[in-house]
Amino acid sequence: MSLGPDLRTETRFRLLREVARGGMATVYEAEQLGAAGFSKRMAVKIIHDRFAEHPEWLQLFIDEAKLSANLVHGNIVQIYFFGNSDRGPFIAMEMIKGITLRTLINTHRKRKEPLPADIAAYCASRICRALDFAHHYVDDDGERMEIVHRDVSPGNVMLTWDGHVKLADFGIAKARTMFDPAKDKTVLLGKKHYMAPEQLLGKPVDARADIFSMGVVLFELFALKTLFTENETLAAIEEVVISPTPDVRSLLPLVDTGIRGIISGAISKEPEQRPSAAKLGLSLDRWNMAQGTPGSPERLQQHLAALFPESYAPPTRPTRAIAAVDIPDTKPRQG
Numbered sequence: 647m648s649l650g651p652d653l654r655t656e657t658r659f660r661l662l663r664e665v666a667r668g669g670m671a672t673v674y675e676a677e678q679l680g681a682a683g684f685s686k687r688m689a690v691k692i693i694h695d696r697f698a699e700h701p702e703w704l705q706l707f708i709d710e711a712k713l714s715a716n717l718v719h720g721n722i723v724q725i726y727f728f729g730n731s732d733r734g735p736f737i738a739m740e741m742i743k744g745i746t747l748r749t750l751i752n753t754h755r756k757r758k759e760p761l762p763a764d765i766a767a768y769c770a771s772r773i774c775r776a777l778d779f780a781h782h783y784v785d786d787d788g789e790r791m792e793i794v795h796r797d798v799s800p801g802n803v804m805l806t807w808d809g810h811v812k813l814a815d816f817g818i819a820k821a822r823t824m825f826d827p828a829k830d831k832t833v834l835l836g837k838k839h840y841m842a843p844e845q846l847l848g849k850p851v852d853a854r855a856d857i858f859s860m861g862v863v864l865f866e867l868f869a870l871k872t873l874f875t876e877n878e879t880l881a882a883i884e885e886v887v888i889s890p891t892p893d894v895r896s897l898l899p900l901v902d903t904g905i906r907g908i909i910s911g912a913i914s915k916e917p918e919q920r921p922s923a924a925k926l927g928l929s930l931d932r933w934n935m936a937q938g939t940p941g942s943p944e945r946l947q948q949h950l951a952a953l954f955p956e957s958y959a960p961p962t963r964p965t966r967a968i969a970a971v972d973i974p975d976t977k978p979r980q981g
Contacts, residue, residue, distance in 0.1 A: 657727065659690055659738065670697050671707070675741060688726060691737045698734045711737045713793065714816045717783060721776035723804060723814040742812060743959060744950070747803035747863075753953060755870040763902065765949055766867035767930045768941030772811035773803055773860060774927030780816070781853040781923055794851055798859035799840045800866065807950060807960040809943030838882040839874045843915050846883050854917035857926060861912025864930075865894065868901050873913070891915055904933045 658679040666673045676690040697703040711728035718724065727738040747769060754761045780793045795816055804812045838846065842858035845851050865873045873892055876882040891913060894906045908929050914920050921929070934941045951958045 657729065659688075659731075659736075661690065665689065670694060670703070676738070678738065687741045689739050689741045691739065692731070692733050693735050695734060704735065707735060707737070710816055714739075717780055717793075717816065719776060719779045720810070721772045721812055722779065723812045740812075742804040742806055742814075743961060744804055744806040745954065745957075746801055747805060747811075747867075748800035750805060750950075750953075751800055751866060751870055760870065761867055762949065763868070763905070764934050764937060764939035764941055765946055766864070767905070767934045768946060769803070769805070769811050770860065770864045770867060771927040771930035771934070771941065773798070773813055773863070774923045774930065776811075776813035777853070777856050777860065777923035778927065781856070792852065794853055795856050795859075796845065796851065797837060797840075798856050798863060799837045800863060801837075803863075805946065805950065807947065807958055809945070809947030809950070811946070838877060838879065839872045841882070841886065842917070843887040844917065846879070846886055852917070853923065854920045857912050857920040857923060858914075858917075860923070860926060861909050861920075864905075864912065865898070865909050868898055868905060868909075873897075887915070902933070902937075904936070908933065 660677045660679060661674045662677060663675050664672060665675050671691045671693045673689050673691045676688055678686045678688055680686075693704070693707045697707070708728065711725055714722070714725040715728075723742060724740040725737060726740070729736055729738070750769075751761065777795065777798070780795060783791050783793055785791055793816070795813070797815060798813070802813065802815045804814055806812065840859040840862045842851065842855040845855045845858075862873050874882065874885050876885045891910075894910045894913075895903075898906055898909075908926065912920055912926060931941070939945075947960065951960075
């Protein structure tokens with residue numbers, strides 16, 4: 647059989663339930679349907695009509711699909727397909743069974759219980775792995791793509807019920823500002839509470855802006871509150887750019903000095919003083935190892951199961967630790 651240039655097929659999706667509704671798009675749990683009863687669960691994100699009608703926002707949506715589809719990494723939510731439908735343009739992506747890091751933080755804050763330090767460090771180190779991969783990603787010609795996430799925040803980090811950490815939403819990786827039809831004005835894209843000084847000022851940014859955001863997230867994991875609080879752009883600039891860098895030692899007096907030092911380095915106002923994502927993640931892993939708590943999906947899985955017993959639904963049974971597995975004795979017997 648000779649192969650033609652194209653494999654023509656029809657891709658169908660059945661929407662099952664709404665999972666989340668944001669300002670720009672709605673996400674549904676869906677099934678991709680194929681021949682012979684084939685089906686696969688995934689998430690489908692459909693852009694809202696008012697944004698689909700604006701070429702700049704539609705291009706932002708398309709860019710998210712095209713860029714993220716190539717970022718195949720265990721700590722990044724996978725993108726499978728982009729298409730058009732009777733409901734508008736959509737992105738089909740990995741269906742995450744679990745919660746956001748935002749939900750985990752909020753739950754601990756409501757319970758007035760600190761997040762276990764080893765779990766906080768583990769989650770942060772896995773986000774760093776995702777960022778390191780994106781920051782160093784090269785195209786088919788071997789050229790660095792200089793990807794910057796620009797929106798690293800707890801709401802864009804997914805925790806699966808089986809203990810894996812995945813960074814989502816590279817939607818604004820190529821944009822700084824955009825006209826918002828809902829607000830009838832140009833807006834700064836991203837969440838101001840997590841923006842680096844240079845990003846808040848609208849300057850060109852590189853991977854080091856993501857490190858600042860990661861430092862703010864790390865602070866929140868240990869403090870259970872945001873490091874910066876201003877919502878308006880000018881007030882946020884005053885707080886982040888003009889005011890002195892927050893003294894992490896006084897803000898987190900009960901947290902280990904090693905963690906406080908890691909946070910302080912990441913939130914430096916000078917980009918050149920911030921570590922790379924790889925170094926930041928390695929520092930967190932080394933800190934965990936030094937505490938005798940190396941961090942693992944099993945540890946996070948157990949914590950989520952205890953914290954969310956009613957909604958906890960892993961795709962597999964929790965695995966036993968290797969030390970607890972009965973290994974048959976294969977040594978030759980004496981005598």
